[in-house]
Amino acid sequence: MIYRTLGKTGLRVSVVGIGTWQYGGEWGKDFEQAEVNQMFARGRELGINLIDTAECYGDHLSERFVGAAVGHQRAEWIIASKFGHHFQAPFERTEPRTPADCLKQLDDSLKALQTDYLDILQYHSWGDTQFFDDDVLAVLQKAKHDGKIRFLGNSVGSNVNTKQIQASTARDIDIIQLIYNRLDAKPDTTTLPICAEQNLGVLARVPLASGFLSGKYAPGARFPAGEVRSKWADPKLDETLAEVQRILRDEVPAGVPMAQWALAWCLKNPAVTCVIPGCKSVEQVEDNARAAKLVSA
Numbered sequence: 001m002i003y004r005t006l007g008k009t010g011l012r013v014s015v016v017g018i019g020t021w022q023y024g025g026e027w028g029k030d031f032e033q034a035e036v037n038q039m040f041a042r043g044r045e046l047g048i049n050l051i052d053t054a055e056c057y058g059d060h061l062s063e064r065f066v067g068a069a070v071g072h073q074r075a076e077w078i079i080a081s082k083f084g085h086h087f088q089a090p091f092e093r094t095e096p097r098t099p100a101d102c103l104k105q106l107d108d109s110l111k112a113l114q115t116d117y118l119d120i121l122q123y124h125s126w127g128d129t130q131f132f133d134d135d136v137l138a139v140l141q142k143a144k145h146d147g148k149i150r151f152l153g154n155s156v157g158s159n160v161n162t163k164q165i166q167a168s169t170a171r172d173i174d175i176i177q178l179i180y181n182r183l184d185a186k187p188d189t190t191t192l193p194i195c196a197e198q199n200l201g202v203l204a205r206v207p208l209a210s211g212f213l214s215g216k217y218a219p220g221a222r223f224p225a226g227e228v229r230s231k232w233a234d235p236k237l238d239e240t241l242a243e244v245q246r247i248l249r250d251e252v253p254a255g256v257p258m259a260q261w262a263l264a265w266c267l268k269n270p271a272v273t274c275v276i277p278g279c280k281s282v283e284q285v286e287d288n289a290r291a292a293k294l295v296s297a
Contacts, residue, residue: 001047002292004273006078007201009151009174011119013078015267015295016288017050018043019205019276023065024058026090028224029280033068040069042282046289050078052177052203052276053113054124054155055105056085056093060112067114074115080175080203081109082124082155097130099139106143120175121149125157131164137171144172151175155205160190169198180204180272182213182247182265183240192271204266207275208259209240215248215258217241256294259287264294 003012018040023031040051051070053062063081070077083105085093096105110116121140123131130136131154143149153175156164165176176195180187181204195202208214219241252261263275279285 001289002295003047003049005201006273007174007195008199009201011078011151011201013050013201013274014048015274015292016048016263017052017203017274017276018048018285018288019278020051020053020062020066021057022278022280023053023062024056024087025061026058027278027280031065033065035281036065037069038282039279039285040066043285043289044070044073044076046286047292048285048289049076050080050203050274050276052080052205054082054085055109056082056087056124059087060108061087063109063112067112071114078119079113079115080120080122080153080177081113081118082122083109084124084126084130095130097126097133097136099133099135102136103139103143106148110148117148117150119150120153121151122153122155122175122177123173124155126154126164127157128161128163132167132171141172153177153201153203155203156191159184160186162191162194165191165194165200168195168200173200175201175203177203177205177276179206180266180269181207181209182251182262183209183243188269192269196271201273202271204272204275207263207266207277209244209262212240212244213247213258213262215244215252218245257287257290260291260294263288263291267291267295 002015006013084097086096151174154173155177159179219238252258266275277288
């Protein structure tokens with residue numbers, strides 16, 4: 001495993017982390033605690049030390065899985081969670097975002113994760129007006145002062161939200177999470193340069209483009225109703241799948257699994273600290289970790 005420093009925080013994080021949206025039950029599989037335990041145990045063996053989760057992945061369900069799996073090794077993990085949504089039904093959320101809401105969500109996350117502090121707490125896809133609420137920031141800074149949070153982050157909703165990212169340092173934000181992958185490289189020229197200027201740690205989410213960059217799907221593939229990918233219009237879906245096949249043919253070196261190549265592609269940008277792909281099995285944890293062999297520190 002390779003490690004990088006997460007911006008100004010001083011935290012040394014594995015360049016491959018574990019994203020946990022899938023444990024909330026919205027991606028076609030319900031998990032048992034035992035299999036989650038196995039995935040995190042194997043991840044730790046391979047040197048992975050960063051977990052990204054959220055309050056709304058199944059109404060703290062993902063957080064409870066994580067807490068039960070790693071609570072006995074709390075000091076060995078860097079745990080990042082988010083706030084500002086409430087799970088209602090698969091892919092449906094409300095937005096409890098008053099200062100009191102945010103404090104309650106933090107306390108509920110700590111309870112679910114079986115810990116008394118979060119390494120990183122992130123705004124979760126907030127609009128500009130809400131994000132610049134000084135009363136919310138004051139609550140977060142007090143929680144930070146009280147030791148409930150080590151660092152604040154912002155998981156931006158829009159992939160090119162330069163306004164919020166430019167304000168990061170002024171608003172005590174040290175970590176940015178954004179969508180970045182071979183199919184969506186807009187941050188290269190919009191937000192990542194701002195992150196570099198402010199020495200912000202960057203977590204790249206959806207690095208496999210919701211599985212499209214696994215190379216498993218050819219044009220004509222269709223996905224079950226209710227899945228995020230099923231909502232793509234057919235022409236756009238086939239166009240995307242055709243582009244993936246072109247990338248596989250023209251850019252991925254022979255003998256290199258496309259998913260590992262795609263993770264490494266993100267990490268070759270020095271502004272990116274860590275990729276946070278999801279995983280549904282121990283084998284996927286292992287495959288993701290192997291991407292570190294394709295990049296330098």
